[in-house]
Amino acid sequence: MENTNRLRKILTSKEFTLFVTLVAIVLLFGSISPNGAFLKPRNIRSILDSMTIYTLFAVGGALVIISGNIDLSPSYVGAACGVLLAKLLNDGVPWYLVVPICLLMGAAFGVLNAVLINEFKIQSFIATLTTGTFIAKGLVYLIPDGVTYQIKDPVVVWYSTGKIFGFVPITMIISIAIIVIFGIVLAKTRFGRSVYLIGGNANAARLAGLKPKKLSYIIFACSGALGALAGMLYAGRLKSGSLVGTVDYGFPAVTAVILGGVSLGGGTGNMLGCFLGLLIINGFNNGLLVMGVKPYWQDVASGVLLLVALTIDYFSTRERKIRTTLSSKGGMGQ
């Protein structure tokens, strides 16, 4: 009895649906890609490798969305931190100072977002869009004065482009470590439970003795710092402070998060789902690439995937709502 219940719980969970979707995508592209190129180890590594930057944005994004807000600035903050990294290294500042400075700048952007949202009651969507697309994007040009600096620092180049055993990139390990750490923090710690609580119902959380405002500052600072980390790794990989940087990475990351079962209303979702969502999107895009589809279609595909994810989200939350109302009614009847 216990076992069948558990099995049923697994089979009806969001993660299982995602897993099935992922398997379907893998089977589809695995069978139709020329010479099975999709399933070659090199290609699988390249899928995982292309996920690195998205993963970092997705972790921050999921954290913020679970807490009931949304953060669209990290991709721009990441770009700004990437050029800051290149500029400071070029000015001769040692890497062990530059890296914390960049992380701090990312966190500072997060705090700025939190101030706008908590103190001035601006909707998180528009507040983070403002700090991202205007302030951070402006800084991307202003910091290096429009010049693309090369990154030559051996340590930064090592951790950004090095591979362990000559096969597994260090950046991939960093990103997987981050998603695992935040997964554990969310699932197992007091802080994690508070994030879910304020996302589910901020008022109830306040009454339960939590401080939603303070938590929101911490969450946004984390999101900004993760964005900065992503931007630094991106710049390190390119070995230059690109003026475009991670700008285009933010939206697909949010898509992956929502696809991964983190509901926009806040309070639900986990990092395992996010990871599966990331695998689905990157696998899908990579599949299109392997099939030789024009890259412009990827934009269309990610938009369609987002809308599909939102539609699934709508139907599944509706089902859950119906189920809870039904069960509560049943309880009343007894």
Next chain:
Amino acid sequence: MKEFLEKKVIRNNNFTLTLTLVVILAAFQLINRNYLSLGNIRSILNQAFVMGTLSVGIGCLLICGKADLSSGSIGMMGGLIVTFLINWGIPWPLAVVITLIAGAFMGALNAFFTNVLNIMPFIATLGVATVLSGLGQVFTNMQDIPVNNKSFWALGTTKFFNLLPLPFLITIVLLVVYGVILKRTRFGRQVYMTGGNANAARLAGINPKMISTILYINSGMIATIAGILTAARVNMGSPTAIVSYNLDAITVAVLGGISFTGGTGSMSGVFIGILLFNSFKNGLVISGLDSYYQIVASGLLLMAALILDFYREKSRLNALRSHKRVS
């Protein structure tokens, strides 16, 4: 006196905005004597029409408590569609009408996702915007497509009294028409009521979903007008044009006093917002400031508008509260 000040300056948004506009005009005129020359005013108006037109549709939606991030992409698609149709030999007035209908369909897409599937408007319209801008790239291979039609070109380049460009005149007409609809008709009052309190509106017999559906379709059509006018002005359809004006249009609407929470604001405010934003941007260019600073400065302006919006809303609520206490 204090009461007078509060009423006239803080709560009467248009007064504050006009004052700010005058200050900005004077300041930039002092920096550069050519700022208020005929040629420069014309160039300000020529730049203003895209975001001005978009802000009419977006403004109505914001008043109704909904958001739209797809207008820019719909406008871009509108420009492409009209270009393709004209190049296929369809007479331009017919092409314009077909494009408007296409815009209505794209707006209806937004309405479907927000009203039928109850997805947050911001994210739903963002999804629609991504799909559309991706499709724009696919259709054109990221190339600008020239339009081969002289009379269509006139639509974008005609100017009156050597000062007022036709596209901006159309913007003004749209602002006036929608201003009248919002303030003087039953439908307009329903829009304000839905934005102010959708539940109360429903209890009063209004169908909030119907209202926002109409407004999304309307916003799609207005966005294609911006696209058509842009295509006519630069004589080509571009897969990257207009998309970025979406945020500017929101900025202008919020600057003009339309609250993000819905239910307040007016088209006259939006008009002053348009002039303010564009004079500010143009002033930065003409005083020789690096173009990178313009991005940051626009952001600061938007942030200032949002913070002003917060205080405005607070004073409105305070006023309501004190009023209740008296009665």
